[in-house]
Amino acid sequence: MTIDLHTHSSASDGTQAPAELVAEAAAAGLSMIALTDHDTTAGWEEAGEAAVREGVALVRGIEISTSRGHRSLHLLGYLPNTDDPRLAIELARARDSRVTRMDRMVGRMAADGIPVTIEEVRAQVAPGATLGRPHIADALVAKGVVGTRDEAFATMLHDGSPYYVGHYAPDPVAAITLVRGAGGVPVLAHPFAVRGAEVTDELVAELAAAGLAGLEARHRDHSLEDTERALRLAGRHGLIVTGSSDYHGTGKLNRLGEHTTEPREWSRIVEQSHGVKVIGEGGSVRKVRR
């Protein structure tokens, strides 16, 4: 029973199509993966069909970008009902804002002499996918301006870059409320990975009181201390603990299954969900669900 609850496909900034991602998960011997593309559920259908074919259980999820002050926080939402209009409207608003934000970032870069156009960025994006900075990186790699996504982020796409432009993102409490309202289960992704200002113990307490279900404690971007702090806070607030890869295909070093979630913790997520169901569950998964 190997469970990886955080992966991206080409429906956002992963490099593999949803079906390819699921096939890779099967080949890697994973029993269950969650597809958690940024601000979209566009990959769900293709991934669901592949999950049945490949014999991998698919948890339909999302990763919502949220922001509070100078802090950017990513909220994973598991098994939400996408028919819920409030959640759908908020996700669409974020995706729309990412379009204008992309124009502005590319405009700033071009004005500074970096040879990149919005058409070249668009050429890197699958139809209907959520736009993100990694797509600018891919356009720069395709032109030979940089060698890798990592290099593009380190030199010109990081949050402190003069080319950086933000996009609309809801407050984390609002996002938690939306996920719960859609019957989903909200888990804070990589809470202590450095992204803007530090996430304080007080903020975690506030989010827990607002309905946060869990913390992604084990993640490549966490130090041992970060993981221990997440485990401590989860204990204090009765939160579920997860570990996941945050796989982005060839776009990042993260390997599928490099961190995993205990079946016991997964069963706590399922117990709290009343949105959509897991697809393609095998016998071992059913046992976990009791």
Ligand code: AMP
């Ligand atoms: P955005 O959503 O447009 O703000 O872009 C953020 C995304 O860029 C995150 O989801 C990360 O997966 C990705 N990202 C951040 N830093 C790097 C990096 N150094 N290399 C590759 N991808 C990155």
Ligand code: ZN
């Ligand atoms: Zn990403």
Ligand code: FE
């Ligand atoms: Fe994230």
Ligand code: FE
């Ligand atoms: Fe992610």
